[in-house]
Amino acid sequence: MNTKKRVKIQKKTSGMLLLLLLVVSIVVSGCSQPSNPANTGASSNSASSNAGTSEEVVPGVDGKAIGFIFVGTKDDYGYNQAAYLGSVRVEEAYPDLKVLRAENVPESAEAERVMEQMIQEGAKIIFPTSYGHLEPALNVAKRHPDVLFYHQGGLKTADNLGTYFGTIWEPVYLAGVAAGKISESGKLGFIVSVPIPQVLLNINAFTLGARSVNPDATTNVVFTGSWCDPGQQANAANSLIDAGADLLTLHQDCMKTVVETAERSGIKTVGYHADASELAPQGWVTGSEWNWGDLFVDMVKVGMDGQFKGSQYAGKYRGTLADDVVKLSTFGSQVPADVVTFVEEQKAALLAGELNPFAGPIHDQSGNVRIAKGQLLTVEELESMDYLVEGVIGTIPQ
Amino acid sequence: MIADILTGAIRSGTSVMLASQGELVSERAGVINLGTEGSMLCGALGGFAVTVWSGNPWLGTLAGGICGLLISLIHAFLVLSCGANQLATGLTIMFFGMGVTAFFGKGFVSQQIVGFNPVPIPLLADIPYLGKILFNHDPLTYLSILLVPVLWYVIFRTRLGVILRAAGEREDVLFASGINPKLVRYLAVLTGGFLAGIGGVQLAVAYTHSWVENMVAGRGVVAVALVIFASWKPIKAMIGAYLFGAAQALQLTVQQQGMAISPYFLFMVPYVLTLVALLIVERRKQSQTPEALGKVLAGSG
Numbered sequence: 001m002n003t004k005k006r007v008k009i010q011k012k013t014s015g016m017l018l019l020l021l022l023v024v025s026i027v028v029s030g031c032s033q034p035s036n037p038a039n040t041g042a043s044s045n046s047a048s049s050n051a052g053t054s055e056e057v058v059p060g061v062d063g064k065a066i067g068f069i070f071v072g073t074k075d076d077y078g079y080n081q082a083a084y085l086g087s088v089r090v091e092e093a094y095p096d097l098k099v100l101r102a103e104n105v106p107e108s109a110e111a112e113r114v115m116e117q118m119i120q121e122g123a124k125i126i127f128p129t130s131y132g133h134l135e136p137a138l139n140v141a142k143r144h145p146d147v148l149f150y151h152q153g154g155l156k157t158a159d160n161l162g163t164y165f166g167t168i169w170e171p172v173y174l175a176g177v178a179a180g181k182i183s184e185s186g187k188l189g190f191i192v193s194v195p196i197p198q199v200l201l202n203i204n205a206f207t208l209g210a211r212s213v214n215p216d217a218t219t220n221v222v223f224t225g226s227w228c229d230p231g232q233q234a235n236a237a238n239s240l241i242d243a244g245a246d247l248l249t250l251h252q253d254c255m256k257t258v259v260e261t262a263e264r265s266g267i268k269t270v271g272y273h274a275d276a277s278e279l280a281p282q283g284w285v286t287g288s289e290w291n292w293g294d295l296f297v298d299m300v301k302v303g304m305d306g307q308f309k310g311s312q313y314a315g316k317y318r319g320t321l322a323d324d325v326v327k328l329s330t331f332g333s334q335v336p337a338d339v340v341t342f343v344e345e346q347k348a349a350l351l352a353g354e355l356n357p358f359a360g361p362i363h364d365q366s367g368n369v370r371i372a373k374g375q376l377l378t379v380e381e382l383e384s385m386d387y388l389v390e391g392v393i394g395t396i397p398q
Numbered sequence: 399m400i401a402d403i404l405t406g407a408i409r410s411g412t413s414v415m416l417a418s419q420g421e422l423v424s425e426r427a428g429v430i431n432l433g434t435e436g437s438m439l440c441g442a443l444g445g446f447a448v449t450v451w452s453g454n455p456w457l458g459t460l461a462g463g464i465c466g467l468l469i470s471l472i473h474a475f476l477v478l479s480c481g482a483n484q485l486a487t488g489l490t491i492m493f494f495g496m497g498v499t500a501f502f503g504k505g506f507v508s509q510q511i512v513g514f515n516p517v518p519i520p521l522l523a524d525i526p527y528l529g530k531i532l533f534n535h536d537p538l539t540y541l542s543i544l545l546v547p548v549l550w551y552v553i554f555r556t557r558l559g560v561i562l563r564a565a566g567e568r569e570d571v572l573f574a575s576g577i578n579p580k581l582v583r584y585l586a587v588l589t590g591g592f593l594a595g596i597g598g599v600q601l602a603v604a605y606t607h608s609w610v611e612n613m614v615a616g617r618g619v620v621a622v623a624l625v626i627f628a629s630w631k632p633i634k635a636m637i638g639a640y641l642f643g644a645a646q647a648l649q650l651t652v653q654q655q656g657m658a659i660s661p662y663f664l665f666m667v668p669y670v671l672t673l674v675a676l677l678i679v680e681r682r683k684q685s686q687t688p689e690a691l692g693k694v695l696a697g698s699g
Binding site for chain 1 (some may be wrong): 402405406409410413500504507508510515601602605606607608610611613614615617646647650651653654655656657658659660661662664665
């Protein structure tokens with residue numbers, strides 16, 4: 001082989017390699033985004049396709065087991081941990097039933113296989129708990145009209161598949177109130193994944209809460225593009241801290257890295273999904289949590305009694321703060337008593353219906369009125385939020 | 399703001415930099431190890447686990463390096479002793495690393511560790527501007543910076559370096575001087591795995607103090623790409639890794655300025671930079687690819 005030809009081949013080689021690497025790196029970083037726990041839109045079309053067979057079959061009864069599938073691990077201080085704790089409550093409430101759990105189930109045909117396996121083991125009620133498990137669950141539901149599916153956060157339903165979720169923005173607003181009271185600089189950092197409506201709703205609720213007590217407070221939003229990439233989370237947290245934020249909050253699937261980074265830097269944290277106060281004895285303020293236990297137990301009861309059809313769970317169920325499906329986390333030990341009292345008062349007002357976080361007029365970042373005075377938003381309108389309110393620093397793609 | 403980006407460049411680029419230095423050694427001997435991602439994951443988990451058990455991050459670092467080395471040993475065995483295709487093997491090792499660490503790592507997700515923390519270097523850290531950027535990092539970061547000139551010296555100024563490069567360019571030379579090129583390649587791949595493992599430790603034990611499955615998230619693959627971008631030179635690989643880190647820090651800083659740039663666009667930036675690197679390599683007149691890399695790709699290795 002002469003030198004010229006060799007050089008040419010080598011050039012080609014390195015080029016091909018780089019291309020290959022690029023493709024692989026995109027695949028790998030794509031794989032690293034476990035779940036989308038939220039609703040990506042509010043278009044609500046009930047997909048009921050198996051009307052023929054389900055007339056006589058009652059889904060959910062006579063089961064020997066209950067199945068739970070999770071997209072991540074059960075102790076991630078996040079979305080999956082919250083759902084896992086719910087499954088533990090079901091286990092306690094029904095000692096005769098076997099609770100089958102599968103963690104790290106990807107949002108693909110693999111989820112179908114896992115659900116089929118659970119059905120073979122006697123499960124008549126299955127909880128697919130990640131947003132992306134919806135399509136696999138719908139497929140399996142079509143094949144097994146006698147099995148009942150409760151999907152977390154979905155917007156499509158079927159005759160034997162209902163979805164449930166919670167108005168987590170209520171405690172997020174209250175946590176924002178606490179943050180506004182506690183932050184000295186008024187610069188709050190919010191680490192999120194991608195700009196989907198549920199995320200924007202939480203950013204807005206948090207900011208409105210903070211600005212209700214400190215009108216000068218601002219929320220710096222940072223998108224990481226991933227639901228749980230500790231490296232990116234650390235980058236984001238450090239970057240926000242360098243820019244002067246003295247309180248961080250987040251909407252991610254896992255939060256250990258952010259909470260610990262904030263604690264080491266001596267600043268405050270507001271959590272999301274689960275209670276991580278033990279990770280930050282100094283800096284933990286409060287947070288928003290899912291409280292699936294009672295709901296899951298009730299949903300299983302309704303299903304086993306054959307009462308699913310016509311119940312509130314047949315369709316799209318949304319649990320509220322008043323239902324105790326979502327709740328405010330415990331306050332950190334360093335939070336002053338007057339702040340706790342004030343937030344509790346706000347919570348009481350919210351529960352009594354005297355306080356509506358999204359009461360107009362509400363302006364977006366460019367000052368346009370998005371919610372007029374006196375206008376009340378429906379849940380669907382809230383869950384399709386596509387703008388950021390005044391006081392948020394950050395951009396969503398147009 | 400620029401200081402923040404530069405500090406962020408080192409903070410988030412160090413794990414990639416360590417892995418790319420390791421991959422560079424391996425490729426200098428003629429073996430591409432796409433399994434670097436797997437080595438980083440094994441290093442991250444091994445380092446984290448041993449830090450949990452022993453409470454000593456230095457022991458964790460050693461363990462993480464060894465875990466990275468062990469998984470690269472599989473690659474070396476399959477490629478060098480069994481004659482398997484290196485790209486296919488590397489990809490397999492990568493996915494094997496993801497699976498095996500996700501499996502064994504389950505119990506460590508919620509564990510807390512006392513890992514490495516930033517140690518400001520006395521006096522130097524007080525230098526205005528530069529002090530914060532360069533002299534307020536964790537111990538592994540300092541070591542990784544020292545590693546680069548050492549590697550450069552070894553590769554280009556010592557007999558060992560000549561042997562290493564000969565394994566990647568002209569193995570006849572090694573045969574002639576009575577050295578087994580296969581042995582050299584084995585050692586190079588293992589060194590690469592060890593350094594990638596340390597890169598994983600830096601990410602898990604020093605930077606994030608966390609273990610989450612697949613937490614390396616493509617950094618190992620970027621590291622391999624950087625080696626090519628750096629035309630197999632340690633100092634250039636370091637610059638490339640910090641560039642990647644800077645791109646990550648930049649996108650976060652840009653977002654905080656409230657500039658009207660789509661975050662989706664910003665997520666691409668680190669990868670776009672790699673693409674640009676590809677163009678630069680393609681335009682270079684004379685290739686610096688170690689010859690054995692091409693041989694294997696062409697199917698004869």
